Amino acid sequence: MRPTLPELPVAQSLPDLRRALRAGSAAVLAAPPGSGKTTLVPLALLDEPWLANQRIVMLEPRRVAARAAARRMASLLSETVGETVGYQIRFERRQSARTRIEVVTEGILARRLQADAELPGVGLLIFDEFHERSLDADLALALALDVRENLNPDLRILVMSATLDSTRVAALLGNAPVVESGGRMFPVDIRHLESGSPPSLREHGDFVARHIICAHAQTHGDILAFLPGGREIGAAERALHDRYDNTVAIRPLHGSLSSEAQDLALQPDAGGRRKIILATNIAQTSLTVEGVDTVVDGGLVRAARFDMAAGANRLETERISRASADQRAGRAGRLGPGVCFRLWNRDQHGGLVAHDIPEILSVDLTRFALDLAAWGIADPAALSFLDLPGAAQWAYAQDRLHEIQAIDAAGRITAHGRALLRLPAAPRVAHMLLTARAAGLGGAAAWVAAALEGRDAHGHADFAQSVQTLASGRGGDPASRQAVESARQFRHIADIDEPARAIDERAIARCIGWAFPERLARRRPGVRGTREIAFLCADGSEARLLEHDALAQQEWLSIAHWEPGPPRRIRAGAALAEADVMTDQAPRIAWHAVVAWDPQRECVVAESQQRLGAIVLRTRALPADEQRALGSPAMLAGIRSIGLHALPWTDAARELQARTGSLRTWRPELELPDFSDDALLASLELWLAPHLHGMTRRDHLARLDLTEVLRAQLDYAQQQALARLAPTHIEVPTGSRIRLDYQPPGAPVLAVKLQEMFGSPHTPTVNDGRVAVTLHLLSPAQRPVAVTADLGGFWAGSYADVRKDLRGRYPRHPWPEDPAHAIPTRRAKPRGT
Numbered sequence: 001m002r003p004t005l006p007e008l009p010v011a012q013s014l015p016d017l018r019r020a021l022r023a024g025s026a027a028v029l030a031a032p033p034g035s036g037k038t039t040l041v042p043l044a045l046l047d048e049p050w051l052a053n054q055r056i057v058m059l060e061p062r063r064v065a066a067r068a069a070a071r072r073m074a075s076l077l078s079e080t081v082g083e084t085v086g087y088q089i090r091f092e093r094r095q096s097a098r099t100r101i102e103v104v105t106e107g108i109l110a111r112r113l114q115a116d117a118e119l120p121g122v123g124l125l126i127f128d129e130f131h132e133r134s135l136d137a138d139l140a141l142a143l144a145l146d147v148r149e150n151l152n153p154d155l156r157i158l159v160m161s162a163t164l165d166s167t168r169v170a171a172l173l174g175n176a177p178v179v180e181s182g183g184r185m186f187p188v189d190i191r192h193l194e195s196g197s198p199p200s201l202r203e204h205g206d207f208v209a210r211h212i213i214c215a216h217a218q219t220h221g222d223i224l225a226f227l228p229g230g231r232e233i234g235a236a237e238r239a240l241h242d243r244y245d246n247t248v249a250i251r252p253l254h255g256s257l258s259s260e261a262q263d264l265a266l267q268p269d270a271g272g273r274r275k276i277i278l279a280t281n282i283a284q285t286s287l288t289v290e291g292v293d294t295v296v297d298g299g300l301v302r303a304a305r306f307d308m309a310a311g312a313n314r315l316e317t318e319r320i321s322r323a324s325a326d327q328r329a330g331r332a333g334r335l336g337p338g339v340c341f342r343l344w345n346r347d348q349h350g351g352l353v354a355h356d357i358p359e360i361l362s363v364d365l366t367r368f369a370l371d372l373a374a375w376g377i378a379d380p381a382a383l384s385f386l387d388l389p390g391a392a393q394w395a396y397a398q399d400r401l402h403e404i405q406a407i408d409a410a411g412r413i414t415a416h417g418r419a420l421l422r423l424p425a426a427p428r429v430a431h432m433l434l435t436a437r438a439a440g441l442g443g444a445a446a447w448v449a450a451a452l453e454g455r456d457a458h459g460h461a462d463f464a465q466s467v468q469t470l471a472s473g474r475g476g477d478p479a480s481r482q483a484v485e486s487a488r489q490f491r492h493i494a495d496i497d498e499p500a501r502a503i504d505e506r507a508i509a510r511c512i513g514w515a516f517p518e519r520l521a522r523r524r525p526g527v528r529g530t531r532e533i534a535f536l537c538a539d540g541s542e543a544r545l546l547e548h549d550a551l552a553q554q555e556w557l558s559i560a561h562w563e564p565g566p567p568r569r570i571r572a573g574a575a576l577a578e579a580d581v582m583t584d585q586a587p588r589i590a591w592h593a594v595v596a597w598d599p600q601r602e603c604v605v606a607e608s609q610q611r612l613g614a615i616v617l618r619t620r621a622l623p624a625d626e627q628r629a630l631g632s633p634a635m636l637a638g639i640r641s642i643g644l645h646a647l648p649w650t651d652a653a654r655e656l657q658a659r660t661g662s663l664r665t666w667r668p669e670l671e672l673p674d675f676s677d678d679a680l681l682a683s684l685e686l687w688l689a690p691h692l693h694g695m696t697r698r699d700h701l702a703r704l705d706l707t708e709v710l711r712a713q714l715d716y717a718q719q720q721a722l723a724r725l726a727p728t729h730i731e732v733p734t735g736s737r738i739r740l741d742y743q744p745p746g747a748p749v750l751a752v753k754l755q756e757m758f759g760s761p762h763t764p765t766v767n768d769g770r771v772a773v774t775l776h777l778l779s780p781a782q783r784p785v786a787v788t789a790d791l792g793g794f795w796a797g798s799y800a801d802v803r804k805d806l807r808g809r810y811p812r813h814p815w816p817e818d819p820a821h822a823i824p825t826r827r828a829k830p831r832g833t
Contacts, residue, residue: 008036009182031181033330054123133358205235221293309564442496512558538613597638661744
């Protein structure tokens with residue numbers, strides 16, 4: 001006989017939930033914070049007939065919540081953890097053959113599905129706090145839905161959430177029923193700041209501590225305060241210890257702490273003191289902390305955001321969402337009426353985003369892509385996800401997996417990829433551990449993995465020094481102690497059993513290179529005008545170090561961390577020997593025939609290059625006949641990089657270009673080619689490439705007759721039409737043939753002495769009389785005196801004023817009163833007339 005379960009708000013929804021799961025294979029439970037769903041629902045469903053003594057597996061997004069949920073359920077059954085209720089988290093497992101409810105986290109469910117997709121012995125999967133939208137939860141749910149569809153139709157799936165679009169989730173589950181639970185049992189008094197702007201992040205810990213002290217004076221129970229990370233928690237902890245000495249229990253709670261330290265924060269103080277818990281987002285959901293009736297919310301969260309330029313997740317501090325603020329406030333109303341102090345004003349609250357960004361849209365997808373490849377999926381759209389990852393993120397993840405030989409060119413998982421999947425680590429780190437173990441450097445790799453996981457806590461640009469400090473045990477701080485434990489765990493999961501030895505810089509650099517092959521970098525000459533040394537990376541990017549840094553003088557680096565820039569700046573790396581590059585990266589080093597434009601020398605470089613990605617290791621010249629045969633595309637690339645002015649333009653070529661452009665406008669039915677600069681540059685392969693044979697340098701372009709090259713693009717009929725309709729010259733009344741200046745899409749310009757147009761009552765035309773030219777009428781000194789497209793109108797109108805001016809300045813020239821009927825002339829009157 002099972003003990004009677006406590007009366008919590010979610011209990012009212014249990015009959016509807018039971019009916020939904022008896023009738024179908026899925027359900028959604030929408031239950032607000034504090035309703036008791038995490039601990040009551042699994043216990044309430046344990047004896048359902050359809051479960052038939054099978055197990056319930058519940059996925060929690062956080063380790064501390066998984067342990068706490070298992071412990072709470074076990075206590076409700078008057079048992080210890082590991083009997084009916086157990087848990088499994090990373091590197092920790094407490095369950096037995098009797099266990100019917102397993103609480104798991106951190107990808108463990110996905111790994112179980114990969115190991116045995118049918119999940120034998122499991123009748124129900126519960127996805128708790130699904131609104132957090134962790135990548136592990138999204139992946140596990142998609143795989144579970146695929147299993148239910150194709151392998152195990154009896155598997156039931158329950159998704160539980162406090163703040164979630166239940167309709168979308170229900171549709172994802174195949175239009176599953178949505179069961180609504182009752183509200184929070186106790187009210188929470190929300191108090192915002194009246195005014196004031198938030199402090200800088202550097203001051204945030206002290207800022208929250210001051211408000212904790214105020215809250216402590218106004219309330220009576222324990223206090224749960226939310227801060228973004230360990231640094232801010234440390235600052236608040238120091239400030240509170242100075243204020244309270246030992247009269248109050250100050251308990252930090254974040255992911256870097258040991259399980260014992262986390263559990264201490266959740267338990268009542270042994271001495272009966274009031275307790276202040278300083279927590280990250282780890283305490284936002286699933287946890288009921290005995291004695292807490294007050295929340296102090298700093299309003300910030302440190303969230304992982306994938307930075308493609310850095311090639312890694314970056315922890316960014318940002319404002320929380322309104323949904324998260326509601327979750328945090330709910331912590332104060334779990335056990336009685338509570339108070340939540342929000343350290344921002346009401347106007348700022350209205351500006352918060354509604355929901356958190358799902359991890360599938362914001363974090364590194366490399367492990368996710370490897371899981372899908374192992375499932376036989378090359379496109380995430382083939383499975384059921386609430387949101388699909390961005391194309392760029394997905395392509396990046398696949399590129400990285402291909403680079404470490406975890407998948408093949410078609411995206412199928414390799415044997416090495418399956419080996420990586422068996423290790424609970426990021427694929428890069430797993431690849432490094434296995435590769436280093438095979439090379440006899442597993443011990444070094446375990447310490448490098450621990451240092452990478454700790455984000456180079458010691459802050460040295462020389463990453464080898466950081467690793468050596470950790471391995472020596474000289475750190476002494478919590479981060480160092482955590483690294484020691486991480487290194488031990490990495491040795492365990494990778495089955496590394498090597499005798500203790502000194503970890504030298506060479507081994508560390510090689511391990512980094514195995515984890516991040518695209519970050520291998522070779523020194524370039526100093527960047528002119530700066531105090532920096534540039535390194536060319538295998539992925540083609542450039543990373544820089546200040547020249548006074550000792551690593552800046554090294555020829556090769558393995559880069560562990562960099563700031564994305566631009567320009568990228570090396571935050572941590574290690575010196576690497578070229579011999580190790582050639583040995584360790586041999587599968588990635590290959591000879592390539594390269595025919596490319598060299599912008600510095602303005603010529604085609606044709607050579608065979610031995611390359612590691614973008615880094616050229618050795619070169620040798622290609623035979624001359626191959627250079628000539630392959631040079632044309634590179635010449636075209638060079639012309640494009642310089643611009644069309646690289647070609648030997650003459651006045652005749654430009655004139656042909658302009659005439660053709662004008663006639664294209666006037667007579668589209670002739671289908672003349674587009675000779676505009678933009679069109680010519682875009683179509684170099686069509687009209688110019690056939691004329692570049694044997695040319696490999698910019699100065700070779702002088703051999704081209706560009707007029708004839710362009711004319712060759714016109715057929716005979718088009719050439720005839722061009723000559724007739726857009727002539728190069730027009731004959732004026734004096735008999736002079738004067739060149740036209742074509743200016744498409746406008747009319748051509750005829751610059752002519754005014755006196756040569758005497759006797760002409762009409763404006764000259766082109767295009768079979770359809771287009772009147774624009775006359776620029778010149779003085780005897782070739783200076784413009786009038787512009788007109790209506791010569792007859794000019795003679796009848798403004799000519800009289802022009803005549804008065806010109807007679808005074810040029811008295812020896814004829815200026816007749818009736819120019820339309822006068823004799824045209826090029827010369828002045830003879831002397832004496």
